[in-house]
Amino acid sequence: GDSVTQMEGPVTLSEEAFLTINCTYTATGYPSLFWYVQYPGEGLQLLLKATKADDKGSNKGFEATYRKETTSFHLEKGSVQVSDSAVYFCALSKTGAQKLVFGQGTRLTINP
């Protein structure tokens, strides 16, 4: 079945460091890909999305590019802030199937 694999956490970085959180997927067809974020004490929020190969999603300084050849959707940010501390989830959905399939999440902590 369809699945998403994320790099294991937790990840701890210093402020202004470069961030990469790896995400790879297994799915038939051409899924849409998402990154959701869960800040402490809050619900899941959509961070960015890409709906077809080579699309780049971006928001709040975060970027991810849909790479069909490597079945990947890695999350990057050039300079992280303390406020980026959260749990990040990579997810996919298939055309015609509205459910989201999530990875296990990566907890990110940014130290000042």
Add this chain to the structure above:
Amino acid sequence: GAGVSQTPSNKVTEKGKYVELRCDPISGHTALYWYRQSLGQGPEFLIYFQGTGAADDSGLPNDRFFAVRPEGSVSTLKIQRTERGDSAVYLCASSLTGTSYEQFFGPGTRLTVL
């Protein structure tokens, strides 16, 4: 505007008891989803409603789990004969239509079965 709300925020029950978890979606959203999130894991899909009907219930783990959405708005997830393994955070999400890409999530109900 108001987001997705879920009640109760926490529910503690004993093994074998029946529980109901409620979800109020964003007004006007026709699609509603239930997910279950165990500790340290990502959310797992349970069921998807389009309007009043369950369009996809393939994620319900067994027949102890049932969900309804009788008027196409509020939904209730019902769990019979609860087991300790049912302990998790139950998340509800809604989207404007079934083909909308963004699902808006509620804060979840933390269920603990003793």
